[in-house]
Amino acid sequence: MPILEMVGITKTFPGVKALQDVTMSVEAGEVHAICGENGAGKSTLMKILSGVYPHGSYDGEIRLDGEPCHFRSIRDSEHRGVVIIHQELALSPYLSIAENIFLGNERASRGIVNWPQTNRRAAELLARVGLREAPDTKILDIGVGKQQLVEIAKALSKEVRLLILDEPTAALNDADSAHLLDLIRQLKSQGITSIIISHKLNEIAAIADTTTVIRDGRTVATFDMHGAEPVTEERIIRAMVGRDLAHRFPEHTPKIGDEVLRIEDWTVHHPIDRGRVVVDGANLRVHSGEIVGLAGLMGAGRTELAMSVFGHSYGTGISGRLHLHGTEIRARSVDEAIGHGIAYATEDRKRYGLNLIEDIKRNITAAKLAAVSRLGIVSAGAEVHRAEKLRKEMRVKADSVAVLTGKLSGGNQQKVVLSKWLFTEPEVLILDEPTRGIDVGAKYEIYEIINALADAGKAVVVISSELPELLGICDRIYAMSQGRVTGEVGRAEATQEGLMRYMTMDKSGVSR
Amino acid sequence: MSTLEATKQEPAPAETSSLRGYLGQNLWQYGMLTILIAIVVTFQILTDGRLLYPDNVAALVQQNAYVLILAIGMVMVIVAQHIDLSVGSIVAFIGGYCALMITEWHWPWPVAVAASVAIGVVVGCWQGFWIAYVGIPAFIVTLGGMLLFRGLAVLAVSQTVPVQDKGFGAIAAKSLPNALGFLGNLDGMTLLVGAIAIGGLVFTQVRSRRELIRYDLRLEPSAAFIGKLVVFAALTAYITYLLAESTDGTPNVLIIVGALVVLYTYIMGNTVFGRHIYAMGGNLAAAKLSGVKTKRVTFLIFVNMGVLAGIAAVVTTSRAGAGVAGAGTNYELDAIAAAFIGGTAVTGGIGKITGAVIGALIMGVLNMGLSILGADAAWQQAIKGLVLIAAVAFDIVSKRLANSSQ
Numbered sequence: 076m077p078i079l080e081m082v083g084i085t086k087t088f089p090g091v092k093a094l095q096d097v098t099m100s101v102e103a104g105e106v107h108a109i110c111g112e113n114g115a116g117k118s119t120l121m122k123i124l125s126g127v128y129p130h131g132s133y134d135g136e137i138r139l140d141g142e143p144c145h146f147r148s149i150r151d152s153e154h155r156g157v158v159i160i161h162q163e164l165a166l167s168p169y170l171s172i173a174e175n176i177f178l179g180n181e182r183a184s185r186g187i188v189n190w191p192q193t194n195r196r197a198a199e200l201l202a203r204v205g206l207r208e209a210p211d212t213k214i215l216d217i218g219v220g221k222q223q224l225v226e227i228a229k230a231l232s233k234e235v236r237l238l239i240l241d242e243p244t245a246a247l248n249d250a251d252s253a254h255l256l257d258l259i260r261q262l263k264s265q266g267i268t269s270i271i272i273s274h275k276l277n278e279i280a281a282i283a284d285t286t287t288v289i290r291d292g293r294t295v296a297t298f299d300m301h302g303a304e305p306v307t308e309e310r311i312i313r314a315m316v317g318r319d320l321a322h323r324f325p326e327h328t329p330k331i332g333d334e335v336l337r338i339e340d341w342t343v344h345h346p347i348d349r350g351r352v353v354v355d356g357a358n359l360r361v362h363s364g365e366i367v368g369l370a371g372l373m374g375a376g377r378t379e380l381a382m383s384v385f386g387h388s389y390g391t392g393i394s395g396r397l398h399l400h401g402t403e404i405r406a407r408s409v410d411e412a413i414g415h416g417i418a419y420a421t422e423d424r425k426r427y428g429l430n431l432i433e434d435i436k437r438n439i440t441a442a443k444l445a446a447v448s449r450l451g452i453v454s455a456g457a458e459v460h461r462a463e464k465l466r467k468e469m470r471v472k473a474d475s476v477a478v479l480t481g482k483l484s485g486g487n488q489q490k491v492v493l494s495k496w497l498f499t500e501p502e503v504l505i506l507d508e509p510t511r512g513i514d515v516g517a518k519y520e521i522y523e524i525i526n527a528l529a530d531a532g533k534a535v536v537v538i539s540s541e542l543p544e545l546l547g548i549c550d551r552i553y554a555m556s557q558g559r560v561t562g563e564v565g566r567a568e569a570t571q572e573g574l575m576r577y578m579t580m581d582k583s584g585v586s587r
Numbered sequence: 588m589s590t591l592e593a594t595k596q597e598p599a600p601a602e603t604s605s606l607r608g609y610l611g612q613n614l615w616q617y618g619m620l621t622i623l624i625a626i627v628v629t630f631q632i633l634t635d636g637r638l639l640y641p642d643n644v645a646a647l648v649q650q651n652a653y654v655l656i657l658a659i660g661m662v663m664v665i666v667a668q669h670i671d672l673s674v675g676s677i678v679a680f681i682g683g684y685c686a687l688m689i690t691e692w693h694w695p696w697p698v699a700v701a702a703s704v705a706i707g708v709v710v711g712c713w714q715g716f717w718i719a720y721v722g723i724p725a726f727i728v729t730l731g732g733m734l735l736f737r738g739l740a741v742l743a744v745s746q747t748v749p750v751q752d753k754g755f756g757a758i759a760a761k762s763l764p765n766a767l768g769f770l771g772n773l774d775g776m777t778l779l780v781g782a783i784a785i786g787g788l789v790f791t792q793v794r795s796r797r798e799l800i801r802y803d804l805r806l807e808p809s810a811a812f813i814g815k816l817v818v819f820a821a822l823t824a825y826i827t828y829l830l831a832e833s834t835d836g837t838p839n840v841l842i843i844v845g846a847l848v849v850l851y852t853y854i855m856g857n858t859v860f861g862r863h864i865y866a867m868g869g870n871l872a873a874a875k876l877s878g879v880k881t882k883r884v885t886f887l888i889f890v891n892m893g894v895l896a897g898i899a900a901v902v903t904t905s906r907a908g909a910g911v912a913g914a915g916t917n918y919e920l921d922a923i924a925a926a927f928i929g930g931t932a933v934t935g936g937i938g939k940i941t942g943a944v945i946g947a948l949i950m951g952v953l954n955m956g957l958s959i960l961g962a963d964a965a966w967q968q969a970i971k972g973l974v975l976i977a978a979v980a981f982d983i984v985s986k987r988l989a990n991s992s993q
Contacts, residue, residue, distance in 0.1 A: 388876055410878040419876070427876055430869035432936050441866055442877040444859045451859045455795065459802040495877075 076141070078103040078237060078268050079124075079157075084135035086119055086128065086292075093119045094133070094292045101237070101285075106259060106269045108283035110276070111315055112372075112540060116292040117272050121239050125159040126152040139237075156236030160226045162245060166214045173197035173210035176229045200228040204258055220251030227258065238262065239270045244278060245374050256282050274372045276308040276579055288314040308579075309572070316542055316571035324547030325519065327526045331550065332363035334401065335534035336417075336503045341395035343376075343383040349391055353379045355558040357395075361503065361534040366525060368549035369538040370574050376558040377538045378422060381505045385419035386412030399502070413442060418501035420492050422508035422538070424485075428492045431481035435473060436462035438480050438491055443499040465494040469524065486517025493524060504528060505536040510544065522548050542571045556580045619930060619945050619978075626949060630956030637959050638952070641833035644826065649759060649906065651951035652840040653678070653899045653915075657922035658929070658943035659851045660895035663888050665926050666868040668935035669725035671889070673714065673732030674896045674922060678915030680736040681706050681900035683744035686910025689752050696755035704897040710736070711893020712886075719885035733919070741912040748910040759906035762835035763842070773828070774836035781827025784845070785820050792816055840902055847898070852940045864888065869936035924971065925950060928978040949974065 077100040086094040094116045101107045109117050122128050124137060126146030137144045139155055146152045149159075166175045173194050182193040197210035206224040208217060214225065223243060230238055240259075244252040259269050259282060273279055279286055280300070288296040288311060296314040298306045336359075343354035354376045361367045371377045382389035384397065386409035397404050399415055406412040412419075421427040429438050439462040440447055447458040462476040469490045473483060480491055489509065496504060506525065510518040525548060529535050539545050545552050552569050554562040554577035562577030630638045637643065657674050664671045681703050688699035710732075717728045750756065767775030796812060807815075830837050855861040863884045866874040875881055903914055929946030931938030950971055957967045 385876075386878070408878075408880075409876060410880065413878045421876060426870075427872045430866055430873055430936070432869045432932075433865065437862065437865075441862075441874070441879075444862055448859050453857055453859060453862060455857065456798045456802060459799065463802060 076103060077101055078140060080136075080138040080141075081120070081124065082136045082138070084120065084123060084133060084137075086116075086123060086133040092292055094123075097135070097289070097292070097294050099287050099294055099297065101268060101270060103268055104263060104266055105284040106263055106271060106282050108279040108286040109270060109272045109289060110274065110279060110286065110311060111289035112542070115289045115315075117289055118241060119292075120289065121159055121241060121270070121272065124152070125149055125157060125239060127159075153233050156234055157239070158230040158233055158235045158237070159239040160223075160230060160241065160243065162242040164219070164222050164226055166222055166225060168215040169213060171211045171213055172201065172208060172217075172225050172228075175214055175225060176200060176210075176232050178229075180233065196232070197228070200231050201225075203231060204228045205254065218251075219246050220248065220254070223247065223251070223255060224258070227262075235267060237268045237270065239272075241272045242274070242373070243271065244273065244275060252278070274579065276311055277581075279311070280306075280308065286311065290315060312572055312575045312579075316575055323519070323543070325523050325526060327529075327548070329366070329529060329550045330364045332365075332532065334360055335363045335399065336361045337398040337401075338380075338384060339396040339398070341380065341384070342393070343379055343390035344392035346389065346391050353390060353558050354383065357555070357558075357560045359536075359553055359560065361536055363502075363532045363534050364529050365551065366529050366535045366537060366549050368545035368552035369536060369555065370542060370545055370552055370578055371555035372540075372578050374557075375555040375578065377555050378507055379558075380555070381419055381507055381536070381538060384412075385409065385417055385505065388412075388419070413499050413501075416500065416502035417505070418442075418496035418499055418503065419505045420496050420507060420509065422511060424488055424492050428495075429480045429488060432479065434477045434479050435466060435471065435483075435491055436476035439465055439476070439494045439498050442495055446498065446500075461498065462494075465498060469494050469497075470520065484513075484517075486513040486520070489513055489517070489521060490524075493521075497528075501533065503534045503536070505538070507538045508540065509537060510539070510541075518544075542574055545569075545574070546571065554578050554580075618981075619928070619942065619949070623945050623949050623952065626952050626956070630952065630959070634956060634959045638956050639829060641829045641831075643955065643959075644829045645762070645833045645835065645838050647948075647951055647955055648841045648844070649838050650955070651947055652759065652844050652902050652906075653918060654921045654925050654947040654950070655844045655944060656847060656895055656899040656902065657918060658925035658947050659847055659940055660892040661919075661922040661926045662929070662931050662938045662940055662943045663851075663855070663864055664725070664892055665923070665931045665933075666935055666938040667864050667885060667888050668868050668871070669718065669885070669888070670923070671714075671725065671729045671892055672919050673729040673736060674892065674899070675915040675918035675920075676733045676736035676740065677707070677710055677893065677896040678900045678903055678918055679740035679912060680743065681710070681897050682904040682907075682914050683740045683748065683910040683912060685901060685904050686748040686750050687743065689750050689755055690748050690910075696752050699755070700758075700901050703901050704894055707893040707895070707897025707900070708890060709893070710896070711890035714893070715886035715889030718889060719882045725889075729919075737912075740914075744910045744912050747912075750904065750908055750910065755905055756908055757839065757905075758843075759838075759840050759902045760908075761839055763837045763839060765836060770831075773831035774833075777827060777831040777837045780837050780842070781823060781831070784827070785823050788819060788823065789816060843898070843902070847895075848940055848944055855940055860884070860887065865936060867935075868932075868938075921947075921950065924975045927982075928975060930978075930982065932982065933979060946978075 079101040082098050084094055084097040085092070097116070097120060111117050123133050126149050129147045130145040137146070139157070144155065167178065170178070176197050177193055182189045182196060194210045201208065201210065204224045204227050206221055206228065208221060214222060227238070243255055247255065256278060259271065262269065271282070283300050286298045286300060286306065287294055298310070300306050338357060338359045341354055341357040342352065345351040345353050357380055369377045379389050383393050386406050387393055388409055397406060404415050406415050406417060425431065430441070436458055440458050444453060447454055447461055459476060466473070466476050471487050471490045471494065473487065480488055483491065509525070510521050513521070525535060525537065537545065537549060546569055550566050552564050552574065553560050554574050556578050561580040564573060627638065661671060684706060685699050685703040688694040688702060689696055694702070714728050714732055717723045718725045763776045763780070765774055765776055767779060769775060770778060855864070863874070863879045866877065866879055867881055867884060871881065899918070904910055907914060925947035926938065926943045927933070927946070928949055929939070929942030929944065931942065953970055953974065954967050957970065
């Protein structure tokens with residue numbers, strides 16, 4: 076009998092259908108894997124299941140033990156034994172392990188915490204998850220792998236029956252990952268059902284009893300991992316990416332010229348966890364008039380590579396060389412990078428791209444105010460003139476450049492971001508997820524703009540999590556995995572399956 | 588207030604060219620101006636017309652010059668998402684040395700004024716260094732500065748240092764000389780200053796509007812533009828008339844404050860530096876990724892605050908006629924309150940110099956009106972506190988309504 080059934084789940088965000096008629100069921104006592112590309116809808120589905128998106132904000136039905144559930148909050152779902160552990164751990168770093176385990180669920184009578192009981196119960200739970208740390212150790216003194224175990228101990232403290240793990244091994248090293256997978260098996264033997272979201276196909280093969288594949292907000296396949304027909308990674312990959320590509324991209328014949336940017340042996344370390352290598356000896360070339368794609372799954376290091384190249388705006392311990400038109404350049408600050416004609420349009424336009432409380436013109440000119448000012452004084456006329464010209468060229472739908480960017484739709488905001496970087500007159504444009512969160516029509520317009528930029532002789536790098544998009548617009552595609560560039564394919568020979576193989580390759584060069 | 592709420596319930600139309608849309612978007616600034624005028628009218632009635640006695644208007648400017656000067660710098664600090672708690676102590680510290688320079692060391696007063704501003708630069712560098720380059724929150728650095736400079740002020744002027752110098756005393760206590768004689772009973776010099784102010788207002792407004800029209804950018808409907816010009820010109824003319832009727836004419840500090848307001852409005856609106864402050868306050872991460880040198884801008888904001896504190900110290904010392912260790916107490920709070928009442932956003936990124944001027948005047952008029960009515964100083968303080976909370980509450984609630992209507 077299934078412990079969980081989700082029937083006909085549909086979830087709509089303004090302008091986007093995130094989930095469409097998703098149906099899946101999880102048997103009691105199994106490990107159920109969910110996989111799919113970035114943005115396929117996995118996390119949305121789990122947020123619905125755990126009550127983050129309350130009942131009523133979606134269509135469809137959730138049944139636990141055959142009984143319909145109407146979760147209004149995480150508390151409701153936890154009350155029924157459904158606990159989710161998010162990819163970004165939700166622990167308080169300055170509190171102890173024991174305090175974190177019982178946070179919001181304190182061992183107390185009449186508001187007074189019972190410390191002996193708290194620590195004793197915590198010690199029991201830590202023993203169950205195999206973590207040898209004192210309950211009064213602070214979270215910030217233990218590593219990410221152990222923090223993950225604390226999260227699981229916390230879930231166990233809530234009498235968990237269905238444990239949901241979102242990318243649990245994404246930030247873990249191999250030993251910690253192996254320990255975590257062992258623990259999940261052990262919990263299974265104790266009757267706890269797990270749902271595990273993962274990109275790592277080797278892990279799925281090792282641990283899952285059933286695998287559900289989600290693509291574009293729909294369930295496309297369910298595999299019984301112990302069935303008669305063997306489930307190969309090939310089959311899972313095909314289910315993850317299979318989709319038709321007809322007419323979603325404008326026709327474009329590239330006019331590729333000389334090399335503009337060459338990145339050599341580029342290595343970047345994590346800004347806080349300085350020992351962790353985030354980009355590992357990457358080599359890339361981009362030519363004028365060329366659109367180069369950068370494919371990779373979450374955590375592959377694409378954004379980190381781009382931002383570190385853009386004036387060291389991400390990371391520490393950055394080494395490697397940048398060549399512009401064959402000459403080595405120094406770009407250690409954003410200012411210098413812009414001066415050399417490098418532009419980076421961020422993947423998160425609201426957080427890093429725009430000042431939403433300012434108008435269009437001031438956003439457009441922000442990265443190169445010097446172009447419309449003399450002796451430190453901005454010429455209002457020149458600014459309006461230049462911004463208005465770009466607004467018309469990019470077809471930003473707004474009455475004038477005096478409209479606040481916060482009032483624009485996602486597609487128009489993205490056009491303002493592109494205008495902002497075109498205003499700096501770059502030679503190299505790095506576009507990070509240029510079509511994220513915008514509707515199909517606006518996407519087509521963005522693709523046309525990207526083509527026009529290439530035709531104007533710019534070197535364009537497009538980072539995207541949507542493989543069809545990369546295949547549809549790029550002349551050449553690099554694939555990254557775990558900080559390394561694992562493959563390079565030309566437009567003619569690129570396929571989604573081939574790229575996905577490079578994107579899931581581990582350090583030793585073996586497809587996971 | 589009811590008209591404000593009525594406009595709020597309608598989602599503001601995207602274009603700025605319709606009169607209603609324009610008023611909706613500029614509600615705050617004109618809203619606070621309307622409230623200022625309402626307060627003036629109320630007290631004018633309650634005090635049987637004594638509030639706007641010509642000499643009272645001149646005194647209003649002289650009493651509040653320090654808030655106006657400090658609030659200019661405070662708006663810039665708060666727009667950049669910082670705060671400065673130390674300016675009151677800095678005023679006492681610099682003011683004390685200014686008095687020493689003139690009385691004990693017998694420096695000519697212009698040299699002492701220049702040296703005071705220079706000390707302001709040094710103090711600003713000190714605080715800016717810790718905030719911008721070491722990364723200590725401004726709240727902590729300036730809280731430390733508040734204690735530090737108050738202590739140094741007490742050490743410098745353990746006993747009050749009187750300043751007898753006539754030239755120095757004239758800065759805050761005297762008015763422009765009556766060089767042009769009288770027109771009836773009106774001071775000619777004041778009329779000239781008023782005429783220049785109105786002329787300058789009309790000229791700059793018309794010019795910037797022309798420029799915008801040339802680029803096909805209608806920022807406000809012509810009805811609103813002409814109405815605004817007429818109202819502001821009439822207000823300026825009325826104030827000019829009152830000052831011209833007063834015993835001494837235009838106070839010198841009005842010229843100082845006026846020049847600073849014009850200069851800093853220009854800096855915030857038209858210079859790269861001003862732009863960078865708004866960019867940082869609106870979205871720090873985006874500003875960094877646009878190549879804004881955020882540390883340097885932060886440093887300069889605090890250097891600038893030091894300069895303005897130096898000027899405020901000169902004005903305060905001149906008005907008091909002495910260097911006193913206890914000078915400037917709570918000045919930082921007055922300046923912060925003026926900025927917030929004037930519409931500076933608590934979260935940074937939004938704020939205007941003219942708004943802070945209105946905020947400072949609202950508090951000044953409340954003070955003066957209540958004291959003419961003979962209200963207890965304790966009541967004056969309590970009422971100022973309520974006005975501050977009401978202003979910021981209005982800011983937050985109106986933003987929430989604006990967001991939910993989208």
